[in-house]
Amino acid sequence: MRRLVDFWKLVQNENMKIYLRLRTWIMLGIVVLVPILVTVIYVLVSTSDSANGWDMMKLQSSILFSLITIFTVVVASESVAGEFSTGTIKLLLIRPWSRATILLSKYISLLLFSILFSAVCFLFTWGINAALLGAGSDASSVIPATSGYAGHSPWAYMSMYYLYQWIQLVLVVTFSFMISSAFRSGGLSIGLSIFLLFAGNTVTGILSATTHKPWIKYILFSNTDLASYLDGGSPLPNFHMTLGFSLAVLAVYFIIFNAISWSVFMKRDVAA
Numbered sequence: 570m571r572r573l574v575d576f577w578k579l580v581q582n583e584n585m586k587i588y589l590r591l592r593t594w595i596m597l598g599i600v601v602l603v604p605i606l607v608t609v610i611y612v613l614v615s616t617s618d619s620a621n622g623w624d625m626m627k628l629q630s631s632i633l634f635s636l637i638t639i640f641t642v643v644v645a646s647e648s649v650a651g652e653f654s655t656g657t658i659k660l661l662l663i664r665p666w667s668r669a670t671i672l673l674s675k676y677i678s679l680l681l682f683s684i685l686f687s688a689v690c691f692l693f694t695w696g697i698n699a700a701l702l703g704a705g706s707d708a709s710s711v712i713p714a715t716s717g718y719a720g721h722s723p724w725a726y727m728s729m730y731y732l733y734q735w736i737q738l739v740l741v742v743t744f745s746f747m748i749s750s751a752f753r754s755g756g757l758s759i760g761l762s763i764f765l766l767f768a769g770n771t772v773t774g775i776l777s778a779t780t781h782k783p784w785i786k787y788i789l790f791s792n793t794d795l796a797s798y799l800d801g802g803s804p805l806p807n808f809h810m811t812l813g814f815s816l817a818v819l820a821v822y823f824i825i826f827n828a829i830s831w832s833v834f835m836k837r838d839v840a841a
Contacts, residue, residue: 576674579666583678587644596640600686603636604629604694612701622698623711623723627730629694634734637686638766641738642745644682646758648675649834650749672750672834676827679742687735691727715801726799733795740793740819741766743826750830770794777805786810792818 587593607629611620649672711726712718718726745762749755769790776785785791786808792815794804803810 575666576670579670579674580677580681583648583674584681587678587682593644597686597689600633600637600640600690601693603633604690605697608697608701620702621707621710622695622702623707623727625698625702626694626727627711629698630690630727630731630734633690633694634687634738635766637683637690638738638741639763640686641679641683641742642759642762642766645679645742645745646749646755646762648679648746648749650753650755650758668835669831672831676743676746676830679746680739683735683738683742687731687738691731695727713800716799717801718799729799730796733799736795736819737793740789740822740826743823743830747826747830751833765790773805777807781807783808786814787818789819789822 604626608625611625711723712721716726718729741762744765745758748758748761752758770793773785773788773791776788777791786805791805791808792810795812795815797804798812798815804815
């Protein structure tokens with residue numbers, strides 16, 4: 570129990586490094602303001618009375634999750650690389666904690682950061698649209714007829730949508746964390762992660778359209794669009810894929826990325 574308390578203090582220390590920075594609150598402000606501004610502008614300029622709060626929430630959530638992923642990647646890129654560049658990593662390593670524990674505390678603080686921003690996103694995208702477009706908006710348009718959630722509560726559908734989006738976020742952030750740990754370069758970590766976030770699906774889409782080789786199914790970004798399963802489809806329509814298959818592939822990548830992060834960090838020469 571004592572070790573758990575000490576570990577939580579280490580996580581709190583990492584959280585302080587994140588939330589004492591002005592940029593974190595600017596990021597959070599963007600997540601709060603974007604849905605408010607988009608909905609208010611829509612209400613002011615639109616002449617249609619058919620606006621649907623759930624549709625608007627899903628659209629805004631899709632945009633904001635890309636931003637939240639980028640924000641978390643920025644924090645992840647500096648979580649390890651920043652410590653090395655400023656020399657503060659030496660102050661951490663002289664404390665009575667193992668390297669594995671230190672790295673785990675950093676990773677958990679990133680997950681908590683992403684969960685907080687995702688929760689704020691959910692709260693404000695629903696709240697502003699419920700307030701201005703109506704809390705009783707028809708959910709039939711946001712849930713496709715092909716979805717397993719057709720005819721069910723939009724709350725259940727949107728909850729699963731957020732879960733699937735968050736899983737994709739975790740994979741991208743874990744990749745960024747790996748690059749930060751392995752190469753001690755925040756810029757490289759941010760650049761590669763953002764490139765994969767926006768270009769990954771495009772590249773795999775082109776590959777799936779031009780070739781039908783089975784190995785395409787095992788590429789990371791062939792499996793990150795889990796929301797397509799929610800709507801009754803799959804990330805690559807030309808291939809036979811299931812939700813269980815994609816989760817298994819993502820789990821393998823998750824383990825590989827973390828294994829590289831931990832193995833490199835454990836052997837890293839701090840003086841280097």
